[in-house]
Amino acid sequence: MHRALTNIPLFPLSGHVLPGGVMRLRIFEPRYIRMVREVCAQDDGRIGMCMFNEHGSIEANSHIHPIATLARVIDFEHRDDGLLGITVEGMDACQIDAIKSDSDGLRRGNVRIIDHWPPTELPPQFQHLADRLCQVYAEYPELGSCPGDDRLGRADWICQRWLELLPVNAETKQELLREPSCERTLDYLSGLINESEQ
Structure with a gap:
């Protein structure tokens, strides 16, 4: 309950x-x-x-x-x-x-x-999301520092940080946060990051 x-x-x-x-x-x-x-x-x-x-x-x-x-x-x-x-x-x-x-x-x-996304191991094909996140922390130290623990291997944690950083509208964030896991958010964020780097 x-x-x-x-x-x-x-x-x-x-x-x-x-x-x-x-x-x-x-x-x-x-x-x-x-x-x-x-x-x-x-x-x-x-x-x-x-x-x-x-x-x-x-x-x-x-x-x-x-x-x-x-x-x-x-x-x-x-x-x-x-x-x-x-x-x-x-x-x-x-x-x-x-x-x-x-x-x-x-x-x-x-x-x-409410129950949020369960802890989820970061699939290898999304490793670029973790790597790019650490680059952002290095470029903008006021955001904090890139963690040195197992959080960088967790897809749920990485997705949450990207949703905080990116100018994604609140309606989209609400929709993604209602999902039972972070899988859809991984795909969504990967598409955004890939587009921004092309």
Whole structure:
């Protein structure tokens, strides 16, 4: 049975973090500064990192796609530009079942932690996805460093990182994330990477 959680603060973004990923953010809106303070004061405080639906309605709360990522704040800093900088780590895939709004516009949702793609060994014909991902990390060190452990041999982990990095629209990501495994995403990403390198 999938675990249900209530009253999770939601943070819709055009950028995305998935389970196992890390994202750095600059926070300036008062409602989200309040959100960060709230979750940091809790032992197990989590944020629902959501994909923004550009075709949805903010008034009807349909501007938030249902498949999201439960994340925790792992670092924060007060920046020289006056903004609050935070780093979040994606923990679990979840589905948002209900959304309500606080008086300042902060959304909260009831969510269910859902089964995501199972750990999957990277097939040899997709090794170029792992190799190219390490090249991206080397070219853009602000993204982090290429892992030296077994994550590079996992197709599910590699697919998640590419979905975070590539400008794939949220509707497509939602469709791929609903799949029971990462196999379709492997084919999709391989096609994108091959096209970009031709």
